[in-house]
Amino acid sequence: MxxxxxxxxxxxxxxxxxxxxxxxxxxxxxxxxxxxxxxxxxxxxxxxxxxxxxxxxxxxxxxxxxxxxxxxxxxxxxxxxxxxxxxxxxxxxxxxxxxxxxxxxxxxxxxxxxxxxxxxxxxxxxxxxxxxxxxxxxxxxxxxxxxxxxxxxxxxxxxxxxxxxxxxxxxxxxxxxxxxxxxxxxxxxxxxxxxxxxxxxxxxxxxxxxxxxxxxxxxxxxxxxxxxxxxxxxxxxxxxxxxxxxxxxxxxxxxxxRSAAVDRQDWTRAFEQKSVTAFADAFAADIVLEASALAKPVIGAEQVTAVMAAASTIYEALAFTREATSGLRTYLEWEAQAFGGDKLFGVTILSKNERGEIAHAAIHHRPLGGALKFSAELGRRVHGKVDAAHFFSAA
Missing domain, CATH: 3.40.50.1820 (Alpha/Beta hydrolase fold, catalytic domain)
Structure with missing residues (x-):
């Protein structure tokens, strides 16, 4: 993103x-x-x-x-x-x-x-x-x-x-x-x-x-x-x-x-900064976030910003390895490290509206075990800000 x-x-x-x-x-x-x-x-x-x-x-x-x-x-x-x-x-x-x-x-x-x-x-x-x-x-x-x-x-x-x-x-x-x-x-x-x-x-x-x-x-x-x-x-x-x-x-x-290349650079910068403000300006007011680490979509700029800012703090390292664009849609392939060395891999798909704002984001994590672990930790970090029903719980 x-x-x-x-x-x-x-x-x-x-x-x-x-x-x-x-x-x-x-x-x-x-x-x-x-x-x-x-x-x-x-x-x-x-x-x-x-x-x-x-x-x-x-x-x-x-x-x-x-x-x-x-x-x-x-x-x-x-x-x-x-x-x-x-x-x-x-x-x-x-x-x-x-x-x-x-x-x-x-x-x-x-x-x-x-x-x-x-x-x-x-x-x-x-x-x-x-x-x-x-x-x-x-x-x-x-x-x-x-x-x-x-x-x-x-x-x-x-x-x-x-x-x-x-x-x-x-x-x-x-x-x-x-x-x-x-x-x-x-x-x-x-x-x-x-x-x-x-x-x-x-x-x-x-x-x-x-x-x-x-x-x-x-x-x-x-x-x-x-x-x-x-x-x-x-x-x-x-x-x-x-x-x-x-x-x-x-x-x-x-x-x-060029838009896709700038998207990649900006999104990488947002993860590096690990702050709410680094993500906030990217999103349309009614943005929808779907992810394999989510039980159901998160909707709205405030909620999605909270989730993405928290997610960025979980990653110990993140590298975007490939990118492609088609119209208003950008595809970013990435690999990451979290939880003291666990490897995560995935693809992020960003769809922008005509104003250049991200209106829809889909983030696909693998492997499944890593995605579930990520979901549970993400839910813990946004507790009180985002409904717990969005996240996996081992309990």
């Missing part, structure tokens, strides 16, 4: 994170407008970054580098002083990973959309001439976007292309070389160890499935890989609703897993 209450210091651990969106090569913060709108309230406080020299910061002088861009974003993120979800597209994915590696604990999840590998693409000079030639050439920029996309209508194409039009011609080649050469950290396993989602457009001719599987995904611990249909290199512009849906589904999974 966990100690969780939206009004406590643990509120931030359960609260939704703030999105930080980082655009790609020759784009700007407004490229995320439709995705933010489709995410609704979840992205109401989103930070949409404009990188130096692009978007609303077009013309901002260099020197430009991936490290400078990463530090620029990291500075803005630190100022938020709250947990974030980093979302980077194309070259922005390189920057997002660098920021995640710096800030680590502040980053709840990293999302790489049509990501250029952090190590770069290492395209030959002859190919890179095409990207260098985009500077000061609006027609060429529009043609490249058409070739790298599948469903950019003329309005969206023009909106996206105008962002590139504003970039100084001399900077275009500099930015292209940045993502092509990549960063030295791309040669090793990623420094960021948290949840990662990698998304590509199914028809993207630039960041292909082979690029993802060979140069991006292997650098992370168990990344989730997804794709957006009928989209090329800009799924967030071509299919914003579909990308928002993929993003939301991933974050729902991340939030559930």
């Amino acid at each position: 966990t100690s969780h209450n939206p009004s406590t210091a643990h509120e931030n651990a359960h609260a939704p994170s703030t999105f930080v969106f980082i655009h790609g090569f020759l784009d700007g913060s407004t490229a995320w407008d439709e995705v933010v709108a489709d995410l609704g309230d979840r992205a109401a406080d989103a930070l949409r970054v404009d990188l130096p020299g692009m978007g609303k910061r077009a013309g901002e002088p260099g020197p430009h580098s991936l490290d400078r861009f990463a530090e620029d974003v990291a500075t803005q993120v630190r100022a938020l002083a709250r947990p974030i979800v980093l979302v980077g597209q194309s070259m922005g994915a390189q920057i997002a990973e660098l920021v995640a590696g710096q800030l680590d604990e502040q980053v709840r999840a990293l999302v790489l959309l049509t990501p250029v590998p952090l190590a770069g693409t290492e395209l030959p000079d002859e190919v890179m001439k095409t990207f260098h030639a985009l500077g000061g050439n609006p027609g060429a920029q529009r043609e490249l976007r058409r070739n790298f996309s599948t469903s950019l209508d003329e309005e969206r194409l023009e909106t996206l292309s105008r962002l590139g039009d504003g970039v100084e011609a001399a900077s275009v080649g500099v930015f292209a070389d940045m993502w092509n050469r990549g960063h030295a950290l791309g040669a090793q396993h990623s420094r960021y160890k948290g949840p990662v989602l990698i998304v590509r457009g199914e028809a993207d001719p630039f960041v292909t499935a082979e690029v993802i599987s060979s140069a991006v995904a292997p650098r992370f611990d168990e990344p989730v890989i997804a794709s957006v249909g009928n989209a090329g290199h800009w799924p967030h512009v071509e299919q914003p609703e579909a990308f928002a849906r993929v993003l939301s589904e991933f974050l729902a999974t991340v939030d559930r897993a």
Whole structure:
């Protein structure tokens, strides 16, 4: 069981994170407008970054580098002083990973959309001439976007292309070389160890499935890989609703897993403190506690708090060994020692209501002899506070 209450210091651990969106090569913060709108309230406080020299910061002088861009974003993120979800597209994915590696604990999840590998693409000079030639050439920029996309209508194409039009011609080649050469950290396993989602457009001719599987995904611990249909290199512009849906589904999974992890930490802390107040804030007013050490359920926050606080004083040692979550339900497997060395084992199942309060708890002890002994001792310790009919009596 966990100690969780939206009004406590643990509120931030359960609260939704703030999105930080980082655009790609020759784009700007407004490229995320439709995705933010489709995410609704979840992205109401989103930070949409404009990188130096692009978007609303077009013309901002260099020197430009991936490290400078990463530090620029990291500075803005630190100022938020709250947990974030980093979302980077194309070259922005390189920057997002660098920021995640710096800030680590502040980053709840990293999302790489049509990501250029952090190590770069290492395209030959002859190919890179095409990207260098985009500077000061609006027609060429529009043609490249058409070739790298599948469903950019003329309005969206023009909106996206105008962002590139504003970039100084001399900077275009500099930015292209940045993502092509990549960063030295791309040669090793990623420094960021948290949840990662990698998304590509199914028809993207630039960041292909082979690029993802060979140069991006292997650098992370168990990344989730997804794709957006009928989209090329800009799924967030071509299919914003579909990308928002993929993003939301991933974050729902991340939030559930994190909630379970926080539950485990808080519940462990409550047992370590062995106090009534450590348990009290966790429970709904009408919580129901069932257990193999109870003859019948205990109902109500005051009664359940008394039982759990007393139970914690019986254990001489307690370790949670496994955990899992499914929706609002958390499963915690544990092993304990009591009564001068007796071993007890069990599973705790916590079900929360929509307010995040524990509404139902089921605690299963084994072996039977230990459970009966535990029940009798628990009844002795809560005598006068909880009806004795709930507990086993050897008499």
